[in-house]
Each structure stands twice: as C-alpha cells, then as structure tokens.
Amino acid sequence: MENVQLIATDMDHTLLTEKGELPPQIGDYIDALATVGVQFTIASGRPIYTLQTLFAEHKDQLAFICDNGGAVYLRGKNVYKSLIPTTDYRRMLRFTERADGGHPLICGLDAAYIPKADHRFVPVYKTFYTNVKEVDDLSTVSAEADKFTIYFPENNSEDQYNQVYAPQFGNAYSVVVSGPDWVDIMNSGVNKGQGMRRLGAVLGVTTDQMMAFGDTFNDAEMLQTVKYGYRVANANPGIYPYAKYVTGSNDDYGVLQVLDKVLAAKRQ
Template sequence: MNNLKKEHPTLMNNIRLIATDMDHTLLTEDGKLPPKIGDYIQRLHNVGVQFTIASGRPIYTLQRLFEKEKNELAYICDNGGAVYVHGKNVYKSLIPVADYHEMIRFTDKTVDGHPIVCGLDAAYIPKADARFLPFYKTFYANVIQVDDLSTVTTEANKFTIYFPKNNSQAQYDQVFAPRFADRYSVVVSDANWIDIMNPGVNKGQGMRQLGAKLGVHTDQMMAFGDTFNDAEMLQTVKYGYRVANANPGIYQYADYVTGSNDDYGVLQVLDQVLAAHA
C-alpha cells in the first residue's frame, strides 16, 4: 500500500505532471494495462494534470498501446532520448552514426548479446536475429531487418543490447559500463536489456525537458518506476514512487512506495491525486 514519508496525500492538489514507467510498473506481469486506464487519463486531463508515459520503448510502440488517448498524453521515449507532447516531438538526442557503429562492432566482438539500433522510425536488427522478432515486437512495433547492421545510418537516439540469458546486470558491470559509461548514459533496463544513450540522457532529464515545455516545476511532478532506468526520474520529481515489486537496487531513489503492478499500485496513487484535486 501507499507509504508517504514526507507529505500528506491532501497536499497532492499541486500535482500537474505525472509520469509512469511501463514494464513491471504500469503494466501487469502478463503485459496488460490496468483496467480503465483511459478513464484515469481523461479524469487527470480534466483537472489539469498531464499524464505521461516514460519508457524505454519508442513513440511508435507507445502510441499503438494508447491509441484512444495518444493525443492527450505526453511521452518520454527511449529512456529520455525523445520527448513528445500531444503527438509533437519537442526534444530528441541523436547518437552520431559513427558512435553507434562503434557500439555495434564492440557488441559483436565482445559479448553474446544481440544489438539493436533504435531509430526514430523503427528498430533495426540483423537478419541473423530474426528468431527474436516475436519478442522484439512487444517493445518495437516497427522492426527493419538488414543484412549488416553496420550499414544503417538512420537517425537513432538509443542503442540497445538484448541478452537472452537474462544476465544484463553482469554484462553492465563487467563489460559495458567500463567501456562506455564515461562517454554515454548506460543503463540496465531489465534483466535482459542494456540501453545506451547520449551522455546526460535519462528519464529524469526527460522530465525536466517536459516540465520546461509545459511550465511545470519539479515540485509539481510525480513519477512511478521499478528499476535502474527509472532512478533519475524518481530523484527528479517531488513524489517519486517505487512499486512494491521494484528491484531492491532502486529503493534508495524513491521516497515513496505503492502497491505492486499486479495490484495496480499506480492507480492506487492516482486515486489519491484525483481526490486531492476534487
């Protein structure tokens, strides 16, 4: 249940911007949205609260998930690599082509992970990884297969490595952080994903970009997350919540806790926000 450490729930009537992670946070463990989420988004909109999806997923996937609500939502996509408000791009941080080519070569030579170039229009994968397509399309609705990933020159704001053995934390600690963390933002997104973005790019920075666009201060922000790519976002906002099923490694970054994703913990707090605004 909710465990506010600093503020009484009735003080939530100053909230103007709410962001939530997707996997293991808003989505249940079977990958479903909580019931009546569209009604919650509309009710928040009606009281002047901007609801935002903050995800490692790209805009084209998120808009398909929220087809009816897409024009009322804001999106922090690709872990902060792009920000959209009501369907319009207001920020993007593109990785130089030469840089993500270096990442491709390093991944192919060094680990048993599978590289993905996350373009603004689609995810680019080598044809040799076609067996992963059903899984990839859960996160990347548009996938383009190429013979040689190093020939891709698209606008990209994220480079991702998929680890089927669910050993992304070890790969981060031993391989990718030592190689890239001094030049890029490198983060473990789940047990089987490592994401690399430009330096300074993360969901917290995305919240600041969005707040600047909307005229919302961080004291008027709330966010929900479950793992390491949510840490900066939870630290940026006044009300940073971890769900009960969160990775213990992020407990230090969240001032508050709510129910698990399967218990619709995000909705539990949204009920409080809506009550405060009423």
C-alpha cells in the same frame, strides 16, 4: 498532492501487469487527470511508435518520454530528441559483436534495426519495438537513432552492465539496465529524469509539481528528479534508495492506487 501537475509512469513491471497488460480502466484515469489539469505521461524505454499504438485513443493528449529520454513528445508533437551520431552507434555495434552474449539493436525513431541473423528474437523484440527492420549488415544502417540497445537472452544484463558495457561506454554515454535482459545506451545526460525536466520546461511545471512511478534502474533519475517518486512493490531492490515512496505492485495496480489519491486531493 493537490499541487501535482505532471505525472509520469514507467511501463514494464510498473504500469503494465506481469502479463504485459494495461490496467483495464487506464483510459478513464487519463481523462479524469486531464479534467483536473494534470498532464499524464508515459516514460519508457520503448519508442514513440510503439507507445502511440498502445495508447491509440489518447495519444494526442498524452506526453511521451521515449527511449529512456532520447525523445520527448507532447500531445502529438516532438519537443526534444537527442540523436546518437552514426559513427558512434556503429562503434557500439562493433564492440557488441566482439563481446559475448549480447544481441544489438539500433533504435531509430522510425524502427528498430536488427541483423537478419537474429530473426529468432523478433517475437521478443516486437513486444517493445512494433516496427522491426531486419537487415543483412547492421553496420550499413544510417538512421536517426536515439538509443542503442543490447538484448541478453540469458537475463544477465546487470552483470553485463557492470563488467562490460558501463566500463566501456559509461564515461561518454548514458548506460542503463532497463530490465533483466536489456542494457541501453543513450547520449550523455539522456535519462528519464532529464526528460521530465525538459517536459516541465515546456509546460511551465517545476519538479515540486511532478510525480513519477518506476521499478528499475532506468527509472532512477526520474524518481530522484520529482518531488513524489514512487517505486512499485515489485521493484528491483537496487532502486529502493531512489524512491521516496512506495505503492502496490503492478499486478495490484499500484500506480492507480496513488492516482486515486491525487484525484481526490484535486477534487477537494
């Protein structure tokens, strides 16, 4: 572990507890890793504006892989973005409106756009998208967007992925299950693993010098990309094959358990 220079962690059900809380001492770990030359990174399906709010005190020293790799930021600077053409996310919108059970969000770099008819879901959405804009007609939105996502209040995202969205969009786009109630669509080739490679290219860090933590399907490519890929103990069993290592659950601060080992190795 003494060679690790870049560490990334997923947020929901990985770094965050089941109550949606950060480990109380995470700031100390970010500072400690920086002193030994390790770039700590948040790799999430969430957008940059939400993540920077959550990590307000450290946002200028962190890296962020946002929207499942749709945008990458390093110490306050955008180093990569993959925007979905407006015509494409409008086509996804029309399809979602015809399909059953899903509620669409256009994930702009500045805000998540939703139809006013879905106002009742705003409390759920704001957990992930702190800037939600309600519009009369979602098909009129023309924003810089790096992700299109569908919310399933019945928690059947895996079925929707397998039966509806992967067959429809999987050949031309990156389509992933991001949780029991979310399916995300990005441009082809966009995922957290590719985000790690792009960040590594900027930093001069190889995949053999990378570590990552995750719990579900949108973490799979990231866990495969890095040398030290960890799933938390509470991870979805579907990602077990993608992670070489396992650590404690999110509620047991499993990420921090491994960070302790990295810091010990670095200080020897």
